[in-house]
Amino acid sequence: MQQTMADPHQSPSLLSSSLLEWYDRHARTLPWRVGPENRRLGEVPDPYRIWLSEVMLQQTTVAAVKSYFEVFTRTWPTVKDLAAADEEDVMKAWAGLGYYSRARNLKKCADLVASAYGGEFPDTENALLKLPGIGPYTAAAIATIAFDRHAAVVDGNVERVLSRLKLIETPLPVAKPEIKAVMADLTPEARPGDFAQAVMDLGATICTPKKPACVLCPWRETCEGHRAGLAETLPRKAPKTKKPTRHGAAFVAVDAASGAVFLRRRPPEGLLGGMTEVPGSVWSEDFDTGTSLAHAPFAADWQKRTGEVKHTFTHFHLKLTVFRAEMSGNDQLGTDTGWWSAADTLSEEALPTVMRKVLTAALD
DNA sequence: AACCCGGGGTT
């Protein structure tokens, strides 16, 4: 054997053990994580906290998640507490994190775990996969991190790290099954959860999308992408389509005496489903801004604000023309269409970011 | 397989 020469076909067990050594020295400290040191001292991960963090981390960065995780676990320390919570309070606590179907499924899942599982999460990948809001990635992550199951955890970090390690040039998403097979092959029988977290940490801190720090990487000697000078170009991806721009109008009614604002609920499904908004028009590419006032929810002295609110969603850019009206004595506005929200509690409403921008444009 | 879902960060 030529152990002194770099070997691009190093065995799975040598690859996993070298990465675990790196993880023992460099693991990030995270609010939901039991680090290698505490793990050896006997501390075990809390499945509830692992689940909650993994759902929050779907399409969302650690930095954005941290403060939400603290509020959620302080307000609802166990899955039974979350199951007992009012769904509206959960939506309010989730406001600003995005992808609001995650919050609705989070509540459904908590209710199910409390009612059908006695408040204990199932401990196998297949059983977890059946729960609302838990897909292939999250099921594998909970099974291995919380329950020490051997599972192939594949998220965006893993796709990037392994496509480089094995020089997989097939574009995503076609390469997904191949990457999953590589991860299953590399995952060790001992400490499978730490290994999954190590690969994801490597992707988050060293094997980054742009300018990877290959010089610091524990796998640099054997990484085929690095050796070929192609690491930064991987993974390959199918080309993305560009976003259209939609236009619309938003109407902020302010009670002259109290400063309260009139709000309403969006439909439970679809874009920003179940979240709170101010009344407005449809959002469409061919919206005629000149006809905005025809979409006002009720007659009032609507004054157009200067500038437009701009916001970008997954599939389109949005430009909203904002109107404000000072009202008084409007108790006749039925609660079936919406409600008046007091000025000093407005920030606690389940307002998505685009609506917070609208309120800023209208009230400042 | 294709499409529907936010928000934040970097360049």
Place this chain on the structure above:
DNA sequence: AACCCAGGGTT
């Protein structure tokens, strides 16, 4: 302004 990042559900 343009680009980048990142899972689950639905159909």
